[in-house]
Amino acid sequence: GEAATCICRVEDVNVTFEDQQKINKFARNTSRMTELKSEIDSKKKSLQDLQDASDDLMMLEDDALLIPYQIGDVFISHTQEETQEMLEAAKEALEQEVRGLEDQVSAIQQVLGDLKVQLYAKFGNNINLEADES
């Protein structure tokens, strides 16, 4: 993944070790947040797939038809009722994971906001803490 680049033009103001540590913390957290956001996106896509599968299942007319449910590389046939249950369980588990990740993102956004205030206060225009939106 791309490391967050923070372009520092630290000129007349001296950079202390403490400042360096704050800058490092900022870079680390920005990186972590980017990763988390992409994980959340991919889990949300899986959630959509699960929802689509569940919807398609409800449209089936033949109740007796067994559904091959994918686990790893194998499909194991289940009744439609069992399949819906498995889909629900999978959705709930994913939703919980997404909530956990979103909580982490919020926490990091707090930390980043804090650090921005401190670093901009000391360095002003000499430091750029905005992430590359590339």
Add this chain to the structure above:
Amino acid sequence: MAATIDNSNAAQATKRKHLGIPEAAFVEDVDSFMKQPGNETADSALRKLDEQYQKYKYMELNLSQKKLRLKNQIPQITQTLEILRHMQKKKETTEPMETHFLLADNVYCKASVPPTDKVCLWLGANVMLEYDIDEAQALLEKNLSTASRNLETLVDDLDFLRDQFTTVEVNMARVYNWDVKRRSKEVLLKSADKS
């Protein structure tokens, strides 16, 4: 994540992190840094710093690839555990399981699996071993926790690595700016001389 590392572990923690990843020296004062041997000109100092930076970036690439591999391993183990759990349920019943399994790329084959208490696990190096379902579950759970632990360690190492090359980035910026200031001072002095 736990935030407190007590003193006895702190030394060990930093020592482990140093394994393979050198710590980047923080420049306290650019003036005295530039007086060090090897830093006669800003160019030579910047070149040395850039070399350091490239090395760190290369290490980051390696570690990131390792991390990706580990990240892919974990869902594989989790899914195998899920199949095991399913087979545990079926162990008590009498009806066979109807499955489609991967015979070759894009080709699946129907199979009817009678309830059983034995499974075979691929151990790698083309070796497959037969286990009781319970033993297999224990083995896979151990593998899962090892893989998770390795991933945690790797993430820690990557964090430490990131700190180091961020420090080098800032060092480079400061040396560059120090040089710009020095040059503009020289220009001022020269023009003061002339007047």
